[in-house]
Amino acid sequence: MKKIYLTTAIPYVNGRPHVGHSLDYLLADVCARYHRLLGDEVRLQAGTDEHGGKIFQKAEDNGLDVQQYVDNNVEFFKSFIEQMGISYTDFVRTTDEEHVKRCQEIWMRLSDHIYSAEYEGWYCDGCERYITQKEYDENGGVCPDHQKPYSRLKEQNYYFRISDFKDRIRDAIESNEMKIFPEYRKREILRLIEESPDVSVSRPVSQLKWGVPVPGDSGQTMYVWIDALSNYLTVLGYPDVDVDDWWPAEVQFLGKDILRFHAIIWPAMLIGLGLPLPKNMVTHGFILSNGQKMSKSIGNVVDPLEVLEKHGRDAFRYYYLKHIDTFNDSDFTWEMFDDAYNNELANDLGNLVQRVATLAYKNGLQEVDTNELYKMSDEYVEFMDSFEYTKAFEYVWGLIQGLNRRIDVEKPWVIAKNGELDKLKDCLSSLVGELLVANYLLSPFLPDTADRIYQVFGKPIAPPEIPLFPKA
RNA sequence: CGUGGGGUAGAGCAGUCCGGUAGCUCGUUUGGCUCAUAACCAAAAGGUCGUUGGUUCAAAUCCAACCCCCACAACCA
Numbered sequence: 001m002k003k004i005y006l007t008t009a010i011p012y013v014n015g016r017p018h019v020g021h022s023l024d025y026l027l028a029d030v031c032a033r034y035h036r037l038l039g040d041e042v043r044l045q046a047g048t049d050e051h052g053g054k055i056f057q058k059a060e061d062n063g064l065d066v067q068q069y070v071d072n073n074v075e076f077f078k079s080f081i082e083q084m085g086i087s088y089t090d091f092v093r094t095t096d097e098e099h100v101k102r103c104q105e106i107w108m109r110l111s112d113h114i115y116s117a118e119y120e121g122w123y124c125d126g127c128e129r130y131i132t133q134k135e136y137d138e139n140g141g142v143c144p145d146h147q148k149p150y151s152r153l154k155e156q157n158y159y160f161r162i163s164d165f166k167d168r169i170r171d172a173i174e175s176n177e178m179k180i181f182p183e184y185r186k187r188e189i190l191r192l193i194e195e196s197p198d199v200s201v202s203r204p205v206s207q208l209k210w211g212v213p214v215p216g217d218s219g220q221t222m223y224v225w226i227d228a229l230s231n232y233l234t235v236l237g238y239p240d241v242d243v244d245d246w247w248p249a250e251v252q253f254l255g256k257d258i259l260r261f262h263a264i265i266w267p268a269m270l271i272g273l274g275l276p277l278p279k280n281m282v283t284h285g286f287i288l289s290n291g292q293k294m295s296k297s298i299g300n301v302v303d304p305l306e307v308l309e310k311h312g313r314d315a316f317r318y319y320y321l322k323h324i325d326t327f328n329d330s331d332f333t334w335e336m337f338d339d340a341y342n343n344e345l346a347n348d349l350g351n352l353v354q355r356v357a358t359l360a361y362k363n364g365l366q367e368v369d370t371n372e373l374y375k376m377s378d379e380y381v382e383f384m385d386s387f388e389y390t391k392a393f394e395y396v397w398g399l400i401q402g403l404n405r406r407i408d409v410e411k412p413w414v415i416a417k418n419g420e421l422d423k424l425k426d427c428l429s430s431l432v433g434e435l436l437v438a439n440y441l442l443s444p445f446l447p448d449t450a451d452r453i454y455q456v457f458g459k460p461i462a463p464p465e466i467p468l469f470p471k472a
Numbered sequence: 473c474g475u476g477g478g479g480u481a482g483a484g485c486a487g488u489c490c491g492g493u494a495g496c497u498c499g500u501u502u503g504g505c506u507c508a509u510a511a512c513c514a515a516a517a518g519g520u521c522g523u524u525g526g527u528u529c530a531a532a533u534c535c536a537a538c539c540c541c542c543a544c545a546a547c548c549a
Contacts (some may be wrong), residue, residue: 009549011549012547012549015480018549019547020549021548021549022549023549024549052547054547109530111530131546135486170479171481174484175473184476184477185476186474187474187476188477188544191475192477192544192545193530221549224547227514254549255549256544256549257542257543257544257547257548258547258549260544261547284549285543286543286549287549288537288542291541291542292542293542293548294548295544295548296548306533312496321483323484325485328477328478328483329477329542331484336483336484336498339498339499342509343497343499344497344498345496346509346511347509347511347512348483348511348512350509350511351508351509351511351512352508352511352512353508353510354509354511355507355508355509355512356507356508357508358508359508362507363507394496396496397497404512404513405512405513405514407507407508408505408507408511408512408513408520409513410496411505412507413506413507416498416507419541463536467509468505468509469509471509471511
């Protein structure tokens with residue numbers, strides 16, 4: 001029995017939950033439930049990133065108090081996470097008093113690697129942000145959104161000296177001390193490390209008010225990096241609490257877009273703090289809509305709550321865990337979602353449960369000895385341990401389809417007609433047993449369904465009154 | 473010549489490292505069955521494996537060149 005700490009990336013709460021947010025949670029949740037089956041003690045973190053200019057701006061635009069605005073949005077995320085059935089144990093908000101305090105302490109512990117420098121660049125007053133030289137050239141020196149010429153600005157920033165840690169990080173990634181999944185992302189990061197400059201970790205208060213004050217400098221506010229990334233530690237109580245039991249994290253789940261920060265800035269922070277690096281980083285792809293990235297301007301955004309409502313929580317989890325590739329971009333369409341529900345969940349699994357339960361019930365099989373049943377095959381464990389959840393799920397589905405086939409081959413109804421009672425009992429017990437094994441392996445993916453199946457085949461065995469996955 | 477991923481049946485994908493009858497799921501057609509949610513099972517049809525050239529007895533797989541899509545390079549999950 002091990003202690004396992006898993007993390008999810010904390011979403012920026014300047015809007016409502018997006019379907020893309022769900023992948024982090026689902027993957028982490030499957031991992032958590034799997035480890036609990038193995039008998040491990042698991043802590044699963046979730047949280048929200050609530051500082052920054054964009055949120056401040058958005059709140060003002062809506063005429064709301066900023067804290068009130070984020071409080072509101074956080075509720076949407078929390079309820080979304082709960083609706084997906086995520087078994088998190090800890091929740092952190094970057095506006096939590098404790099987080100702010102601990103995060104400042106972390107900053108101070110990193111101070112040997114933080115220096116002050118002047119930043120100079122092109123700035124748009126309308127966008128309230130610096131732009132790159134390339135963007136400046138492309139737009140001919142005028143902001144296309146605001147029709148105003150960019151101005152040359154200088155400001156004081158604190159920088160975090162990434163160069164102090166590069167060698168150590170490269171070694172850790174190359175040697176798989178901090179293992180990055182999938183493999184090709186590891187190569188990508190190794191290349192990126194070489195050209196990573198020191199990062200700016202603060203902004204003048206005049207530019208960024210809504211954030212954690214830099215300790216010892218009232219004129220500066222922390223920029224997102226140290227504030228947000230440190231959540232993985234502050235939620236455990238670091239540095240006030242001894243976190244050796246839980247840190248390093250077993251797995252950190254994140255989207256491919258933020259891997260660079262998690263694989264470079266974050267390890268640099270950890271090394272600076274004298275802490276070990278996370279053991280695994282799992283990066284998932286994006287969910288596309290008809291092959292395109294979802295975006296408000298294209299108008300192809302899929303509302304996750306709508307998907308959740310359509311066929312319920314487990315259908316949602318089923319689609320995202322089986323049909324959305326764990327590592328690569330995959331498509332979501334309502335058509336594919338409905339097909340998956342009707343053809344796979346309802347026809348394969350729901351109907352299988354129905355027919356096996358009915359066979360057992362009609363033939364007087366009351367219960368099945370469940371001892372010795374709950375074991376994991378090597379194949380399953382291998383997939384689960386390498387975070388190939390889509391493949392693990394497919395493996396389990398193969399068992400389910402195999403059972404449907406077996407029933408047709410063995411024809412228990414014929415055995416019953418012939419009055420071969422012992423043979424019938426063996427056949428049915430074995431079918432129920434195998435179904436329960438498949439259900440056991442299924443439980444990290446579809447926890448609610450798994451519970452219902454356990455109920456159906458509890459004492460006494462009885463077909464469900466309402467089918468598991470009713471069709472419209 | 474930026475970096476990375478990809479182009480295999482109508483759709484979604486595996487197979488490519490270690491060359492040897494092209495596979496899975498869905499859809500389509502036909503047949504079977506009746507325990508079951510018109511569900512389940514079986515069979516069939518359907519592919520110049522992006523293009524061209526090379527190596528080889530043999531190439532989806534190795535090599536070379538090229539074409540096309542996507543992502544990242546800029547806090548869009």
